[in-house]
Amino acid sequence: DTGVSQDPRHKITKRGQNVTFRCDPISEHNRLYWYRQTLGQGPEFLTYFQNEAQLEKSRLLSDRFSAERPKGSFSTLEIQRTEQGDSAMYLCASSLEAGEPQHFGDGTRLSIL
Amino acid sequence: AQTVTQSQPEMSVQEAETVTLSCTYDTSESDYYLFWYKQPPSRQMILVIRQEAYKQQNATENRFSVNFQKAAKSFSLKISDSQLGDAAMYFCAYRSAIGGSNYQLIWGAGTKLIIKP
Numbered sequence: 001d002t003g004v005s006q007d008p009r010h011k012i013t014k015r016g017q018n019v020t021f022r023c024d025p026i027s028e029h030n031r032l033y034w035y036r037q038t039l040g041q042g043p044e045f046l047t048y049f050q051n052e053a054q055l056e057k058s059r060l061l062s063d064r065f066s067a068e069r070p071k072g073s074f075s076t077l078e079i080q081r082t083e084q085g086d087s088a089m090y091l092c093a094s095s096l097e098a099g100e101p102q103h104f105g106d107g108t109r110l111s112i113l
Numbered sequence: 114a115q116t117v118t119q120s121q122p123e124m125s126v127q128e129a130e131t132v133t134l135s136c137t138y139d140t141s142e143s144d145y146y147l148f149w150y151k152q153p154p155s156r157q158m159i160l161v162i163r164q165e166a167y168k169q170q171n172a173t174e175n176r177f178s179v180n181f182q183k184a185a186k187s188f189s190l191k192i193s194d195s196q197l198g199d200a201a202m203y204f205c206a207y208r209s210a211i212g213g214s215n216y217q218l219i220w221g222a223g224t225k226l227i228i229k230p
Contacts, residue, residue, distance in 0.1 A: 042117075105157060
């Protein structure tokens with residue numbers, strides 16, 4: 001069990017730039033979730049995939065946020081035209097089925113200059 | 114909409130002692146799951162324990178146990194024989210058991226647990 005892997009661990013960028021994060025779930029897990037966590041808060045749900053299908057995306061924070069899981073394996077989360085308020089930890093999780101416990105990666109910490 | 118509240122921003126306990134972290138939640142659903150996750154500094158979120166709402170028996174995992182009071186919508190975590198490695202943020206989370214809605218976790222704000230040597 002290699003666990004959920006996220007890359008990069010840290011990303012520092014200037015306001016207005018686009019950023020993309022990658023998540024590799026546990027290999028047999030077909031469910032994948034993205035969360036955002038700001039300092040001192042619990043995670044906030046963003047979006048959810050079952051295999052390559054994005055089943056819930058209404059919680060994405062704005063149209064600057066998008067996510068893909070093209071082959072039902074790894075996923076990417078993109079933020080376009082980053083803003084100061086986007087600074088946060090972005091967490092990815094995966095599960096075998098929707099009702100099973102979610103396993104988390106180490107997260108990608110985004111800092112906007 | 115469901116909400117989860119953790120009213121203790123920070124708790125401290127002496128090593129080897131017992132500590133209880135509080136969590137309350139609000140829901141109109143009758144079937145759901147509750148979780149406690151642990152997030153050590155700069156490390157990943159780890160599942161500590163989970164409870165199915167339809168089970169009356171409180172879940173236990175080694176030194177970790179819960180007190181689940183469904184009518185009161187309360188879900189506290191007891192850590193016995195606290196160890197230095199237990200120091201972390203602890204999050205309480207809720208998930209619906211209804212198909213089609215059971216994908217997302219709803220989280221509390223967390224409790225920072227400090228272990229005093």
